[in-house]
Each structure stands twice: as structure tokens, then as C-alpha cells.
Amino acid sequence: MAENKDNKPGTGNRIQTWLCIALFVAFGYIMLKDDGENLNDKATYTQFKEYVSRGYVSNLVVYSNMNSMEMYIKPDSAMYVFGDRAANINPLSRPMLTVGVGSMDSFQEFIDNAESDGTFTGAVEYRKKSRTGMEVLISVLPFLILIGLWIFMSRKMTGGGPGGPGGVFSVGKSKARVYEKGKPDRVTFKDVAGQAEAKAEVEEIVEFLKNPKKYTDLGGKIPKGALLVGPPGTGKTLLAKAVAGEADVPFFSLSGSDFVEMFVGVGASRVRDLFHQAKEKSPCIIFIDEIDAVGRARGKNPSMGGNDERENTLNQLLTEMDGFGTNSGVIILAATNRVDILDKALLRAGRFDRQIHLDLPDLNERKEVFGVHLKPLKLDKDVDKDLLARQTPGFSGADIANVCNEAALIAARHDKKKVSKDDFLAAVDRIVGGLEKKTKVLTAKEKETIALHEAGHATLSWFLEYANPLIKVTIVPRGRALGAAWYLPEERQITTKEQMLDEMCATLGGRAAEELFTGHISSGAMNDLERVTRQSYGMIAYLGMSDSLPNMCYYSSTDEYAFQKPYSEKTAELIDNDVKALIASQYERAKSLLIEHQEGHHQLAQLLMEREVIFAEDVERIFGKRQWASRSDEILEDGVSGTDQATNTETTN
Ligand code: ADP
Ligand code: ZN
Numbered sequence: 001m002a003e004n005k006d007n008k009p010g011t012g013n014r015i016q017t018w019l020c021i022a023l024f025v026a027f028g029y030i031m032l033k034d035d036g037e038n039l040n041d042k043a044t045y046t047q048f049k050e051y052v053s054r055g056y057v058s059n060l061v062v063y064s065n066m067n068s069m070e071m072y073i074k075p076d077s078a079m080y081v082f083g084d085r086a087a088n089i090n091p092l093s094r095p096m097l098t099v100g101v102g103s104m105d106s107f108q109e110f111i112d113n114a115e116s117d118g119t120f121t122g123a124v125e126y127r128k129k130s131r132t133g134m135e136v137l138i139s140v141l142p143f144l145i146l147i148g149l150w151i152f153m154s155r156k157m158t159g160g161g162p163g164g165p166g167g168v169f170s171v172g173k174s175k176a177r178v179y180e181k182g183k184p185d186r187v188t189f190k191d192v193a194g195q196a197e198a199k200a201e202v203e204e205i206v207e208f209l210k211n212p213k214k215y216t217d218l219g220g221k222i223p224k225g226a227l228l229v230g231p232p233g234t235g236k237t238l239l240a241k242a243v244a245g246e247a248d249v250p251f252f253s254l255s256g257s258d259f260v261e262m263f264v265g266v267g268a269s270r271v272r273d274l275f276h277q278a279k280e281k282s283p284c285i286i287f288i289d290e291i292d293a294v295g296r297a298r299g300k301n302p303s304m305g306g307n308d309e310r311e312n313t314l315n316q317l318l319t320e321m322d323g324f325g326t327n328s329g330v331i332i333l334a335a336t337n338r339v340d341i342l343d344k345a346l347l348r349a350g351r352f353d354r355q356i357h358l359d360l361p362d363l364n365e366r367k368e369v370f371g372v373h374l375k376p377l378k379l380d381k382d383v384d385k386d387l388l389a390r391q392t393p394g395f396s397g398a399d400i401a402n403v404c405n406e407a408a409l410i411a412a413r414h415d416k417k418k419v420s421k422d423d424f425l426a427a428v429d430r431i432v433g434g435l436e437k438k439t440k441v442l443t444a445k446e447k448e449t450i451a452l453h454e455a456g457h458a459t460l461s462w463f464l465e466y467a468n469p470l471i472k473v474t475i476v477p478r479g480r481a482l483g484a485a486w487y488l489p490e491e492r493q494i495t496t497k498e499q500m501l502d503e504m505c506a507t508l509g510g511r512a513a514e515e516l517f518t519g520h521i522s523s524g525a526m527n528d529l530e531r532v533t534r535q536s537y538g539m540i541a542y543l544g545m546s547d548s549l550p551n552m553c554y555y556s557s558t559d560e561y562a563f564q565k566p567y568s569e570k571t572a573e574l575i576d577n578d579v580k581a582l583i584a585s586q587y588e589r590a591k592s593l594l595i596e597h598q599e600g601h602h603q604l605a606q607l608l609m610e611r612e613v614i615f616a617e618d619v620e621r622i623f624g625k626r627q628w629a630s631r632s633d634e635i636l637e638d639g640v641s642g643t644d645q646a647t648n649t650e651t652t653n
Contacts, residue, residue, distance in 0.1 A: 043071060043097040049110060052120050056081055058094075059122035060111075063129040064104055071097045072122075186245035192238050193372045193397065194365030201356045202226070202243050205331055209247035209283045212329055224321055225332035225351055227291070229339050230358030233398025236335035239358065240287040243333065250284040252277065256293030256334075259313045267294065267313030275320040275330070283329030291334035297343045314343060321351050360396055362474060363389050363612045369397045373404040380420035387421070391428050393447065393612070403427045447609060449514060450475045453524055455605035456513025457506055459597050460590055462619055465628050466502035473604075474613040497545050500535065504586045505593070507532050512590040513601065536582045537575070546578040597623070 043051070048071055051057050056077035062069040073095040078086040082095065101107050114120035189199055208215060208222045215222055228236040237253070244251035254274060259267040278286050288294075298311050324330060334352060336342065346352050361369055366389040374385065392400060406427035411419040454473050461467035511525035539545040542555040554566050554575075565572065594601055600622045607614050607622075620626065 041097055043099050045099055045102060047097075048099045051077075051081060052110075052114050054080070055119055057120060057122060060124045062101070062107070062124060062126050064101075064126060066129050067101050067104075069099050069101055069107075071099050073097065186248070187238060187241040188245045189242050191372060192235055192242050193368035194361045195235060195239065195358055198228070198239060198356045198358050201354070202239060205333075206243055206246045209243075209249050209285070209329065209331060212283065222329075223331070223354055224324075225334065226354040226356055227339065227342075227347075227352045228333055228335045228356050228358060229337070230335075231337055231360060231396060233396030234358040234360060235397045236358055237287065237289060238397070239356075240285060240333040240335070243331075244285040244287075247283070247285075250281045251287060252281075252284060253287045253289065256288055256290040256295065259294045259317075260310055265309075265312070267309060268316035271313060271316040271320055275324065278330045279324060279328060283331075286330060286332045288332065288334040290336065291346075292336045292338050292341055295334075295336070295342045295346050297341060298345075314346075318345055318351065360394065361400075363393075366392055366395065366400060369400045370404070373401045377404060377408055378418045380418040382421040383419065383424060384421070388424055388428070391425065395431070399431055403431050406430055447475065448605075449518055449520075449522055450524060451605040451608040452513045452517050452601075453510040453522075455601050455608055456509035456511075456590075456594060458604055458614070458619055459513075459601045459623075460506040460509035460593055462623050462626055463593055463597060464502040464506055466496075466499035467506035468503065473608065473615075473619075475608050497539070500539055500545075501586060504532050504535055504583070505590050507535075508583070508587050508590045509594065512587060512594055516591060516594055517602075517605075532583055532586070533579070536579045540578045540582065541575050546582070548574050548578055 048057075051071065051073070054077075056073050058072045058074045060069050060071055073081050075095065078095045081097070086095070111120065111124060192199060205223070205226065212222060228239060230236055240253075241251055252274060254270075259270050274286065278284050294310055294313050294317060296310070296314075298314065321332065332352070339347075339355065367385050370385045370388050374383070388403075392403065395403070403424065404427075407419050407423040410426050411423040414423075416423070454475055458473045507528045510528050511521055514525065515521050540549060542553055544551040544553055549571070554571075556566065567575075603622050604614065604619065607618055
């Protein structure tokens with residue numbers, strides 16, 4: 001989502017379009033015209049034999065290299081050959097028909113016979129004919145048209161202007177835009193507001209690039225790549241540029257969709273070219289935006305077909321990443337919003353084995369982003385970053401940049417000298433209008449529901465001994481997932497039944513709070529419910545933790561139950577009932593705990609609505625010190641908005 005490429009159809013394209021149309025018309029005209037002549041001035045070989053034997057033919061001119069001849073008709077026979085049209089024949093020209101000659105030998109034989117029996121007495125002249133310009137043109141025209149079309153199509157496809165990158169002759173070249181080092185307007189970490197965690201993580205990459213020897217001398221391996229994961233507009237491109245800017249190295253930027261072309265092999269060749277270019281400029285950064293466009297998981301079943309071209313490109317990318325040395329100084333950053341759909345091969349060690357998460361900014365971070373983007377504007381005194389940040393929940397960094405730009409435009413439209421608060425509020429309204437269609441912007445009511453929901457989790461985790469100790473709760477939609485996957489039997493860590501029950505209870509706290517305090521239940525708990533359901537199935541069917549099916553495990557580590565359940569219908573029913581009962585009992589437990597600590601819960605929710613994030617200290621102030629010491633430093637960071645984005649990162653394979 002960096003700057004837009006110049007995609008406007010240039011004049012060059014228009015000229016090409018017309019050129020193609022003109023070629024088509026000319027070709028069609030010639031074909032038709034030619035067809036018309038065929039009727040009049042051509043004769044078949046059979047006709048030729050007939051006319052000769054009837055004595056109509058005066059003489060012949062044979063072009064043996066063209067396998068054709070000109071058959072001249074005696075003027076007094078013209079009416080037999082041409083019928084009424086004979087009258088129109090110019091008396092100065094001699095009436096003539098062209099005849100194709102299939103085999104020179106049989107022609108020779110026929111003529112010899114005709115001459116010997118006296119039916120043909122004229123001259124037979126042998127000539128060599130050079131093609132006329134027109135004939136040459138006609139014979140190459142189809143190729144010209146094809147080539148023209150190809151150029152035209154490929155220009156259309158790649159969207160490049162004439163002579164620019166992406167023309168037909170550079171189709172296999174990478175279209176990477178390069179930002180050279182040492183530019184005065186380079187992007188640095190100062191330009192990236194908020195995203196403190198992400199910045200801290202890429203700091204190390206900057207160090208690698210600046211001072212590779214420090215690491216390699218110790219035998220360390222410099223990482224090859226990192227994935228920047230987060231919703232659109234959160235500054236992934238910006239951060240990648242800032243890494244290059246901080247390290248003062250060249251920055252190659254390309255979008256995943258640039259690799260995917262209609263021509264076979266182009267994607268792979270672009271990848272090759274990109275890495276070739278980058279290696280020459282090392283140390284440097286390669287940035288691949290929207291890597292999911294190429295990096296989508298490959299088809300499981302190769303015979304099912306699928307997008308072979310994209311897979312070739314992906315394979316080439318993997319090959320290149322493996323191919324260059326660990327310490328070659330080229331670091332690849334790639335951006336995506338969907339790690340889950342990426343091919344697992346991309347995430348393997350030595351490839352994109354690090355993930356750096358970028359989230360939508362919370363209140364304070366939005367203030368910082370405004371700080372960055374307000375700087376270049378001439379502001380009225382009444383503009384308050386704090387107020388603007390409050391007005392823009394759910395906005396991404398890019399949306400905020402947009403607000404600032406839009407506000408300046410609005411002010412200019414009203415011939416103002418300075419941009420004022422009203423301009424900003426109008427701009428916010430405008431952007432919200434646009435956003436509501438695209439992404440969800442929270443209404444006050446939704447925000448309240450989410451705050452109650454999250455406060456529910458927070459309250460329960462404070463009062464349940466084994467629940468994830470809480471460090472931070474937020475109602476900003478988050479991309480990051482969290483939560484223990486203790487329902488999986490492979491899990492090395494040992495978890496007791498009590499711990500699992502407490503976890504379940506805390507997870508159900510969100511919905512329980514919604515039901516108790518808003519009177520409604522909402523879709524916001526979907527992920528919680530999914531997790532709880534999976535967990536309780538795990539406890540009962542895999543871990544043998546229920547009374548009706550004690551010590552039974554219907555899990556198979558060898559996958560032999562992949563297509564068939566290892567238990568009877570009756571057992572299935574027992575499992576279902578136990579799961580239902582287990583969840584119901586934890587839900588009741590959650591509700592009664594919430595009622596018990598209702599007052600504190602409401603204070604928490606209030607605080608969340610005001611500040612959007614709260615920390616363990618805030619909860620402690622409200623509820624007093626937690627009865628049990630924290631067992632780990634995990635962050636309880638539950639996603640919200642719509643479908644509660646918090647999920648287990650652990651996968652089930
Ligand atoms: P992404 O690549 O994540 O879609 P970009 O990096 O292209 O997002 O962001 C687009 C623009 O939004 C940036 O050029 C910048 O102006 C603004 N922006 C986004 N995030 C931030 C941020 N954290 N701080 C400052 N500006 C930001
Ligand atoms: Zn929840």
C-alpha cells in the first residue's frame with residue numbers, strides 16, 4: 001500500500017489501440033477484396049483444361065516458382081468465358097485468368113498433349129515472378145497483427161507506459177521500485193508513530209544491516225526474512241522503508257500481485273531478476289507487499305490443478321530464499337494480513353521465520369500518529385491531538401494520514417489560512433463515511449458492549465486462580481491472537497483439569513457479562529465460544545475428563561481416525577451431552593462470579609471505554625491485589641470488534 005503506480009492509460013496506449021484497430025481493418029479489407037477478385041479473375045485447373053481443349057486460350061505465362069500461371073483468353077472467346085462481363089473488358093488489355101498449377105509435371109504433360117493434337121497452338125512462356133509489395137505485406141500481415149496484439153495486451157496487463165517498466169521487452173524483469181540509499185527524504189523510525197513493539201523487533205534487523213560483521217564474527221546467522229503482519233494501513237510498508245532508511249541501504253519494493261502475470265514463467269523470472277538485482281546492491285532490503293498474492297498455500301493435491309503459474313512463482317521465491325547465503329546481507333521483509341493462508345513452506349526456518357505484528361493504533365498511538373501527520377500542516381490553535389485521537393477509534397495510521405490531508409483540503413477549499421478543528425471533524429466524518437462501507441467503525445453502543453465483554457474476561461481472570469493472569473486488556477480491534485491450547489494432547493506442558501476449567505470460565509466471561517449487563521448476547525463472542533467448545537471436546541473425548549467417559553481417549557496421533565469416528569453413535573451422544581453440560585456449568589460459574597464482582601466490573605468497563613486499554617495496575621486499583629501470584633507473563637489480550645479476534649495461534653496439526 002505504498003504510493004500508487006502510474007496506472008493511467010497513457011497516450012502511448014491509446015495510439016497502440018488505434019494501431020491495432022487500423023491493422024485489423026486493413027487486413028479485413030484486403031482479405032475481402034482479394035476474395036472478390038477470386039471470383040472474377042481466377043480459374044480452376046479443370047476450367048483451364050476445358051478452356052484449352054475448347055480452344056479459347058491464346059497463350060500462357062507460367063510462374064513455376066509460384067505454382068501459378070496466367071491464362072490469356074482469345075478476344076473472340078471472351079464472351080464464352082466471361083459471359084456478359086466480357087463487354088466490360090477493356091479492349092486494350094487482354095482478358096486473362098490466373099490459374100493455380102498443382103504439379104508442374106502434369107501441366108507439362110497436358111500442354112504437350114494439347115500441342116500435339118493441335119487444340120493449343122499458343123506460346124507457353126516461363127517466367128520467374130517476384131512478389132509484389134502487396135503480396136509480401138499480405139503474407140506477413142497476420143504476424144504483424146499478432147505481434148501488435150501481443151504488445152498491446154501485455155501493456156494492458158502490466159499497466160506500464162510505453163518504454164517504461166513492464167513493456168513487452170521487460171516482461172520477465174522485476175518491476176521493483178528501488179529507493180537508493182543516502183536520499184535526504186528517507187524514511188526513519190521517527191516517521192513511524194506507535195508500533196513500539198514492532199519497531200523494537202526490527203531494530204535488530206537494522207543492526208544486522210549496519211553492522212553485519214558484529215554478528216557473523218561470532219558465528220551468528222543473520223535472519224533472511226521477516227513477515228510484517230497486520231491490517232491494511234497500519235504502516236507495514238512504512239516500517240519496512242524505515243528499516244532501510246535507518247540502515248541507509250537500498251530498498252526494493254514490489255507487490256506480490258506484480259509477480260502474478262498471465263504469461264507463463266514471468267512470475268518466476270521476475271523473482272529471479274529481483275534477487276539478482278538485490279544481491280548486487282547488498283546489503284539491502286527487499287520488501288514484498290501483499291505476499292499472500294503469491295504465497296497462498298499450494299494445492300494439497302497436485303492433480304487437482306490450481307494456479308500453476310502462481311505456484312511456480314512461489315517455488316522460485318522459496319528457491320531464491322534458500323539459495324542466497326545466510327549472511328549475504330539481503331533481508332526480505334514481506335507484508336500480509338493473512339498469515340493463516342500462507343504456504344507453510346514460507347514460514348519455515350531460514351525463510352520468513354519471524355513474524356512482526358502491527359496492530360491498529362489505540363488511543364495513545366493514534367495521538368502519536370496525528371503528531372506525525374499534523375507536523376507539516378499549518379494549524380489553528382484550537383486543534384487538539386487528544387480530541388482527534390478520541391474521535392477516531394478503529395482508524396488505521398493510513399486513515400489518520402488521510403484525515404490530516406483531507407482536513408487541509410477542506411480548509412483550502414474555504415480559503416482559510418490555517419487548518420482548524422472543524423476542518424478535521426469534517427474530514428473525520430468524511431473518512432468514517434468511506435470506512436463504514438469498508439471496515440467496521442465502532443458505534444458508541446458497540447463500544448460499550450465490547451467494553452463490558454472485555455471487562456468480563458478481565459474480572460474473571462482476576463478472580464480465578466488458574467486463569468491467564470492479565471497484563472493488558474484492550475477494546476481496540478487487534479490482529480494478534482492469544483490463548484493456551486491445552487486441549488491438545490501433544491501439548492508438552494501438563495495442565496490440570498482445574499486449570500482448564502478456570503480458563504474456560506474466564507473465556508466465557510465475555511458472553512456472560514454481555515448477557516448479564518446488556519440483556520443481549522452478541523456475535524462478539526464467537527471466537528470465545530469456538531475455543532471453549534473445542535477445549536471441552538478435547539477434555540472429554542481426548543483427555544478422558546468426564547464422569548460418563550472417564551479415562552477414554554478417542555484421539556489418534558496416527559491419524560487413523562481421519563475419516564471414521566472411533567466410537568459408536570451412543571458414545572458420540574454421551575460426548576455431546578458431556579460437552580454441553582461442561583460448558584453450561586462453567587457459564588453459570590462465570591455469571592455468578594460476575595454478579596459477585598459486579599461493581600468492579602462496571603468500573604473496569606467504564607475505564608476501558610475512556611482509555612481503550614487498561615493494564616494490570618488499573619485492575620488492581622479496582623479489585624485490590626490479585627490473590628494468586630502470576631504464573632507467567634503472558635498477556636491477556638483479547639480481540640474485540642465483531643467477532644472477537646482473539647484466537648489460539650496454535651494450530652491443530
Ligand atoms: P500498510 O503497508 O500496512 O498497508 P502503509 O505503510 O502503506 O500501510 O501506510 C500507508 C500510510 O499511512 C503511510 O505512508 C503513512 O503515511 C500512514 N501511516 C500508517 N501507519 C502509520 C504510523 N504508524 N505512523 C505514521 N504514519 C502511518
Ligand atoms: Zn471475548
